[in-house]
Amino acid sequence: MSNLPHWLGEKLATSLLAKKTFVDEAGLDHENGYFVYHLDNLKRHLAKLQQQDIVKLWYAVKANPLSNIIKTLGGQGFNFDVASVGELQQVLRQDIVPKRILNTGPAKSKKQLNYFLQQGVNTFVVESLNQLNWLNECAQAQNSKPTVLLRVQLQWPDGEKNPLGGNSLTPFGLATTQWAQIQLGDYPALDICGLHIFQWGNMLSNEKMYSLWSQMVPPLTQLATQLNMNLKILDLGGGLGLDYLTQTNTLSWSQIISDLAQIKQQAGVEELWLELGRYAVGECGYYVTEIIDKKTNFAEQQLVLAAGINHIIRPAITGQPFPCCALSEKVALKKNAAEKMLDYHVYGPLCTSLDKLGTLPLPANIDVGEPLIFGYCGAYGFSESMPFFLCHNIAAEYVFEQGKLTQVRAAQAASTYLR
Numbered sequence: 424m425s426n427l428p429h430w431l432g433e434k435l436a437t438s439l440l441a442k443k444t445f446v447d448e449a450g451l452d453h454e455n456g457y458f459v460y461h462l463d464n465l466k467r468h469l470a471k472l473q474q475q476d477i478v479k480l481w482y483a484v485k486a487n488p489l490s491n492i493i494k495t496l497g498g499q500g501f502n503f504d505v506a507s508v509g510e511l512q513q514v515l516r517q518d519i520v521p522k523r524i525l526n527t528g529p530a531k532s533k534k535q536l537n538y539f540l541q542q543g544v545n546t547f548v549v550e551s552l553n554q555l556n557w558l559n560e561c562a563q564a565q566n567s568k569p570t571v572l573l574r575v576q577l578q579w580p581d582g583e584k585n586p587l588g589g590n591s592l593t594p595f596g597l598a599t600t601q602w603a604q605i606q607l608g609d610y611p612a613l614d615i616c617g618l619h620i621f622q623w624g625n626m627l628s629n630e631k632m633y634s635l636w637s638q639m640v641p642p643l644t645q646l647a648t649q650l651n652m653n654l655k656i657l658d659l660g661g662g663l664g665l666d667y668l669t670q671t672n673t674l675s676w677s678q679i680i681s682d683l684a685q686i687k688q689q690a691g692v693e694e695l696w697l698e699l700g701r702y703a704v705g706e707c708g709y710y711v712t713e714i715i716d717k718k719t720n721f722a723e724q725q726l727v728l729a730a731g732i733n734h735i736i737r738p739a740i741t742g743q744p745f746p747c748c749a750l751s752e753k754v755a756l757k758k759n760a761a762e763k764m765l766d767y768h769v770y771g772p773l774c775t776s777l778d779k780l781g782t783l784p785l786p787a788n789i790d791v792g793e794p795l796i797f798g799y800c801g802a803y804g805f806s807e808s809m810p811f812f813l814c815h816n817i818a819a820e821y822v823f824e825q826g827k828l829t830q831v832r833a834a835q836a837a838s839t840y841l842r
């Protein structure tokens with residue numbers, strides 16, 4: 424298998440080839456697609472991210488809430504950013520102590536805030552005045568004093584160069600003008616000592632990332648001064664990107680760390696935090712499904728797969744395909760012999776034109792029944808999809824650890840979720 428892409432290792436490819444069948448171990452539910460997470464690679468990657476003392480790392484659980492993934496992150500010293508009761512319970516079930524959990528998200532009800540406090544969570548990113556009041560009331564009643572970061576949303580005045588691109592408003596956090604109106608003394612049960620900002624995604628350039636971060640510092644430190652806040656913590660969220668189009672625009676982690684050391688100094692904070700999703704787990708994940716049909720339609724070479732955006736929706740939302748290669752001995756041999764590649768239009772099975780995974784170069788003689796493997800599917804894959812449309816099976820999930828492929832979740836037929 425000399426012609427594997429750089430994102431797919433020989434051991435995993437061999438193991439997936441040997442798996443061959445799309446029927447799960449119990450032999451009951453047909454797997455029309457499955458995810459695999461390479462936990463050994465994930466562990467190595469996370470250990471590298473931890474070799475620094477500049478930034479405290481949290482994991483944004485929404486990127487991939489699978490138990491094995493959470494445990495691997497926990498084992499590498501990551502803390503956890505959760506944004507719902509479901510995510511909180513999933514992290515607690517993996518024996519992560521509540522002191523290692525923070526709560527973000529625009530939809531925190533008073534009931535939810537109370538529940539999080541009761542569970543022992545002690546760090547909150549607050550996104551509205553209601554959340555601030557409710558948390559103060561709940562903390563007072565429970566005699567606790569949580570650490571609070573105010574989430575800030577920045578806008579640039581018309582006509583000024585906007586480092587973020589567009590100026591669309593979101594429900595994440597509040598404008599500095601709104602936050603500037605509060606009095607910290609009105610919230611005696613809260614230790615309000617930090618600011619949070621995150622309004623960019625999938626950044627691929629170190630220069631652009633640094634420029635963005637550094638433009639956030641002056642308005643944030645100004646707000647802290649206005650509030651008479653001793654700014655101890657600055658949380659810069661996530662947004663570190665992955666090169667899905669494999670154009671080799673990859674971020675340098677050591678450059679990020681030296682840039683962040685400067686940001687930390689500029690902001691004058693004791694602690695700098697990041698909550699990583701994509702950059703932490705994206706590369707460790709793969710998605711495999713098989714070709715159901717192949718045809719030439721007008722001038723288009725079309726492949727129709729057993730599963731598509733019902734299992735991985737990201738290409739339809741962003742217009743960016745996941746990198747892909749053919750995975751079968753037959754194709755590997757054919758490819759060695761001929762090396763002829765064709766651009767195939769790759770569709771899923773759903774009866775909507777949205778269900779397209781991209782236009783991808785694949786061996787010209789690829790055929791029905793052969794599997795395709797997609798890379799960089801570890802983040803925003805399984806949990807960010809539309810699994811119920813057209814009553815297909817829910818994807819299976821596997822982990823690859825110490826050379827061994829283990830099923831964590833069997834495929835689930837529509838009969839298990841339809842009522």
Ligand SMILES: *Cc1c(COP(=O)(O)O)cnc(C)c1O
Pocket residue numbers: 483485486504527528621624625660661662663698699700701702802
């Ligand atoms: C989604 C999210 C992240 C992670 O974003 P990535 O771009 O995947 O790193 C971090 N923080 C918050 C508050 C988020 O909502």
